[in-house]
Amino acid sequence: MTESFGDTLVTYLRARFPLVVVTTVEETRAVEVIAAAAQETGRRCVTWDIGGGFGSLSDGPGSSGGPVPSITDPAAALEHIIRTSNDDMSVYVLKDFHEFWKDVLVKRRLRNAAQALRRKRATIVVTEVTGKVPRELTDEAVALEFPLPTDEELARTLDQLARQAGVKISLTPLGRSKLVRAASGLTRVEAERALSKVFVTDRRVDDNTIDVINEEKKQILRETQAVEFYPAHETPDDVGGLDVLKNWLRLRERAFSPEAAEYGLPAPKGIALVGIPGTGKSLTAKMIGGLWRLPLLRLDVGALFGSLVGESEERVRTALRLTEAIAPCVLWIDEIEKALAAGGLDGGTSMRVFGTILSWMQDKTAPVFVVATANDITSLPPELLRRGRFDEVFFLDLPTERERRDIFTVHLAKRRRLPAEFDLDRLAKASVGFVGAEIEQAVIDALYGAFADDGRDITTHDVMGALARGVPLSRSRREVIESLRDWLRQGRAQSASFAEKTLAESSFVPFEID
Structure with missing residues (x-):
């Protein structure tokens, strides 16, 4: 049971709050927690949905008990709750009730029910997914957001599924912590689905399982185009x-x-x-x-x-x-x-x-x-x-000579060339004022030239020629670059390259090539 949410709900039930609206996509897990809170306060838990009507999950010692009526109309269901409110000790969980927010009759009946149950032992809990409560109900209802599973719950889900599937967990304590942390943010069903996929394909849980969990998280982002x-x-x-x-x-x-x-x-x-x-x-x-x-x-x-x-x-x-x-x-x-x-x-x-x-x-x-x-x-x-x-x-800042040498090494190796076959010191000296993106483009331009020349391999001379043809941003927009570097000199940020920033080595020098 989600402790903080469950404790809050128990408090509301004991305080006889008539209407609680719970926002969640985890209906099954939410109903489990609500039923546990009802049992803790001596109430029975009764669910209702438009497909099956009322259904009793548990009986409390002081509830009216007995069979529940088969009412599938939402307005009639609320009328039944109002009629039995005097000596009732039930928690009524109304599922997907946001679908009826625009129905004037249902909304009025829900408001009447909340007023009838005030200071009585019965409580209505509405589960919905929109997170929006109609303005007419805001004075009657308290809104709660049902939290996602905690790390402890996810760890229990991992252990339970692994035992059921007979799968070995090959993780160090740190690896296990990382896996549970990776699953954080998933619903219980989403976590079970991702883990089941691993159990079917790999038959074991190891560090690679984290990538599968992240793929499951990727699907959640399809809800919005603003996050990629x-x-x-x-x-x-x-x-x-x-x-x-x-x-x-x-x-x-x-x-x-x-x-x-x-x-x-x-x-x-x-x-x-x-x-x-x-x-x-x-x-x-x-x-x-x-x-x-x-x-x-x-x-x-x-x-x-x-x-x-x-x-x-x-x-x-x-x-x-x-x-x-x-x-x-x-x-x-x-x-x-x-x-x-x-x-x-x-x-x-x-x-x-x-x-x-x-x-x-x-x-x-x-x-x-x-x-x-x-x-x-x-x-x-x-x-x-x-x-x-x-x-x-x-x-x-503009990369220093040593950093430019490192950048050339990265981009040559990235394109399957051996950096040791190039005069990196000469390239680093020739690329004063070039930023990393411009150094990368110089390597690419050299590759294009060599490929057009019968597909031969590139040399230091090819890259030097590409540098000579390029106009770095530090030259074309000298004033803008210098104003940015003045901002650093004023001590407004920490250099990403130096513990104690000095601009002597990396300051702009007019571009020259051998």
Whole structure:
């Protein structure tokens, strides 16, 4: 039984609340908890649905007992509850009652029933999935959201299914913790479905099971176009440089584990990656998901805005609710400054959407690690980057010579070339002012040229030629880049590359080629 929800419901029953509305998609599990709460308070639990009418789940010592009537009409069912309310001690669970919210007669009868049951021993519990209570009922009803299974419940589900299927669990304590954490955010049925799939195919539970669980979570995201599931296979080796940032992430790799919580560590909230375009901010977000073996979700800020009044705000709430359902996860908000792109020309919608995201980042308790990237820091309000919303703000600068050498190594190896066959020092010196994306493009351009020349392999000279033809952003937009780097010099962020930032080595030098 879900302890916090069950205890709350028991309190409401003992306080004789007449109407409780429970929002959940887990009807079976919710009814189990409601029936347990009814039994604890000495009441019988009676369910009702339009297909089968009334059905008794349990009898309480003080209930009227006896057979329940076969009434399938919702208005008649409510009338029956009103007629028997004087000496009744039942908890009536009305399933899918949100389907009748627009029926004026049913809504009036439900309101009458709530008023008739006030201070009596019978209670109506409505289960529904919309999360919306009609305005006429808000004064009569208390609304509760049924929580998803806890880690303890998911662990019991894993053990129970494994025993039933005769499947071996080959996991270390840490691996088991990671698996249960990966299943967090799924309903019990969803978790059972994902685990059953593993039992049928592999006949064992190991670290690979986490990937299957994440695939199950991916299906949940089909409810919204604003959140996209990203496969995250990148590792720190796929990102050149950024040593300070990588070390920061490695120290927090186990931060979402129960051991960390027992130690007294709070789950990290997130980081902001600001700086020069093309320096690897998006790649870093993908790398975090791969390093921590967590689902990576990308929030498309542009897809949050709709044309109808209130639609944008509802979309952002839905997206954030789904994100929390999938937690623990990494939420990547790419180019977060786009949320403010409309300024005041959209009736304040962008400000409300942005405010909703900010409030959620500040108050969220779900283990969602936010990675927000930004190129245009001038459009960001100061309250976004303050401590409390992010654990750290990192600035991604122009790569140093050593970092450029690492970046060449990554991209040559990625295209099945041996980095040792290239003069990496010469390439690093020749690419002063180039960001990672521009270095990658230089390697690709060299490959195109060599492929057109009878498919020969590329050489250092080919890459040098591609660099010579390229115009780096640090030259074409020198003023913009320098203003960004001035922002770092003012001490507003931590460098992703240096523990103590000095710009001497990485400052802009006019481009020259041998």
